[in-house]
Amino acid sequence: MSILVDENSRVIIQGITGHQGMFHAKAMLGYGTKVVAGVTPGKAGETVHGVPVFDSVHGAVKSTDADTSMILVPAPFALDASFEAIDAGIGLIVIITERIPFHDAIRIMAYARQKGTTIIGPNCPGVISPDKCKVGIMPSGIFEQGTVGVVSRSGTLTYEIVNAITESGLGQSTCVGIGGDPIIGSNIVEVLKMFEEDEETESIVIVGEIGGTAEENAAEHIKGMRKSVYAYIAGRTAPPGKRMGHAGAIIARGKGTAESKIAALNEAGVDVAKHPAEIAELIKGG
Amino acid sequence: MKFHEYKAKELFGAYGIPVPRGVLATSGKDIEGLDYPVVVKAQVLIGGRKKAGGVKFADSPEEASRAVDEIIGMDIRGYEVRQVLVEEAAEISKEYYLGITIDREERAPLLMTSAEGGVEIESVPDDKILKRHIPPFSVLPPYVLRDASKFLGLAKEEGKAFSAIARAMFRLFEKEDAELVEINPLVLTSKGEFVAVDAKLMSDDSALYRHKEFQGMEQDLTPLEREAESKGIALIQLDGDIGVIANGAGLTMATLDMISLKGGKGGVFLDLGGTDDPEKVKEAFRLMKKAKPSVIFLNIFGGITRCDSVAQGVKEVLDEEGIDVAVVARIKGVHEDEAKQLLRDAGFVAVSSLERAAEETVRLRG
Secondary structure, eight states: OOSSOOTTOEEEEETTTSHHHHHHHHHHHHHTOEEEEEEOTTOTTOEETTEEEESOHHHHHHHHOOOEEEEOSOHHHHHHHHHHHHHTTOSEEEEOOOOOOHHHHHHHHHHHHHHTOEEEOSSSOEEEETTTEEEESSOGGGOOEEEEEEEESOSHHHHHHHHHHHHTTOOEEEEEEOOSSSSOSSOHHHHHHHHHHOSSOOEEEEEEESSSSHHHHHHHHHTTOSSEEEEEEEOTTOOTTOOOSSTTOOOBTTBSOHHHHHHHHHHTTOEEESSTTHHHHHHHHO | OBOOHHHHHHHHHHTTOOOOOEEEESSGGGOOSOOSSEEEEEOOSSSOTTTTTOEEEESSHHHHHHHHHHHTTOEETTEEOOOEEEEEOOOEEEEEEEEEEEETTTTEEEEEEESOTTSOGGGSOGGGEEEEEOOTTSOOOHHHHHHHHHHHTOOHHHHHHHHHHHHHHHHHHHHTTEEEEEEEEEEEETTSOEEESSOEEEEOGGGGGGOGGGTTOOOSOOHHHHHHHHTTOEEEEOSSSEEEEESSHHHHHHHHHHHHHTTOOEEEEEEOTTOOOHHHHHHHHHHHHHTOOSEEEEEEEESSSOHHHHHHHHHHHHHHHOOOSEEEEEEEETTHHHHHHHHHHTTOEEESOHHHHHHHHHHHTO
């Protein structure tokens, strides 16, 4: 078991004919992901690394029974691409694209909820269930199959922590990059619920950062969970009012500080690592 | 992107939100055609201008002109005042708060209003603020306006005027891709009319591509931050002295935290992003040098990014123009051994452990 993606996922890539699309299609195929189709309007009939390209998501789904989509189109086209995938009945959409306007993101999430579609992202590295399936842009080499579920608001910082987990001899069940934007499809609590029900996952790591109240809400939820949860929060030294690289990483009006998140998590019995590598020590010690 | 008050009020006016009559001035000679008393307000993109003396009242043209000249050139928390807004002062009967923002957790717009306007909304107790989410794909629903009018205790005609303002505000919020629209205070005058005495507007930087009219507007960035932005590099200047270059925003933040854990203080946050293009690395180092850090901490976790390619960029800057401060590199990932060797040969510290690199950085800041 794992969550969201596994060896049975049938994946399409929206934006497969772009530079990024081609690069990551190859990497995903190499990892063993069943990339069954690509979609780029106007490019039907082409192939990318042997993967057939369709004009529309509806067409791709009809011909290939795809159930998962990865969106890599530029931000101005992401609203349309997401609506199209939701309407075509795709169950899981992973939006990698960054800098999608907040107002577009709100509309994407509203339509997804109406149709029961799960969205991961935007502005995220994607989802990987090691040795089974990768729907994302993360470096495959650092992941290893195991029992730790990882949910993260960050990209490279996730790799740093995953690497420490792998080097300590533990592996991951699934690693979910939920994205660094203020408006995201699946929040920490929603992913925690999936991990709680996943048999393979024994413990869970949250990689959080300043901004919003997602970690505080997660802390509240963790109080009722059986599995052990560990966390690392980036931005202890970030000043208020500055967006720290991610659109969502901002301490605004006194809300979203690392202290508040760490205090809430500690109160819920979560061990919070002081630096990224310490996470692995905490899991092993716990 | 933050808007100056006068810019926000221009937009408010265009959407039919009543604002006081006023003129933008750069000197005391610029003000004409206003009824007195007036209020003279510094136009800066930072809060706390009233406390800093950037807001003055005046009863006559002479007084107003003097106030303008006093405020122009003033330094408000690091921002030089270059413009002031001179407005007819409203006769205040009551002050309200009205704002629309984005609720991250609910993934929906949120309207907030309170009868305790004129103070920071964060200091108003929760039970004195009415909050209502606005469904996406919708106009501002009438029930929200009924609830708000009742909560604020508005008379029938007042409620109508208030609702018109709230509806206009939501239209602006949607059409202009706002993150926050706020009127504080929304004043009810002694004549029973509403007027937006202050105006706060923040729009979404990611939506700038569809708002050409906002492009090139002044932002609250330092000159170096602005230069970095024009080159597509995320750079933020902070209070400390250590320059941090890392790949990825989360990792850059984590690196700053690690430095602080070891007793140092970050002065520059520079996110290289997912690139290993030596040209971009060179650009990053050039920008970093301009910030004059005591030491540069380069933290590269190479997954897809090739470490040796990044190191090559650093080496080229060193060879071509020199780097006059110590560089500590923490290198991990694809081709890390080659990268470390290259940097060591150039005379820099290069290690794999983030913790050790941070200790070394703090030691070398000297």
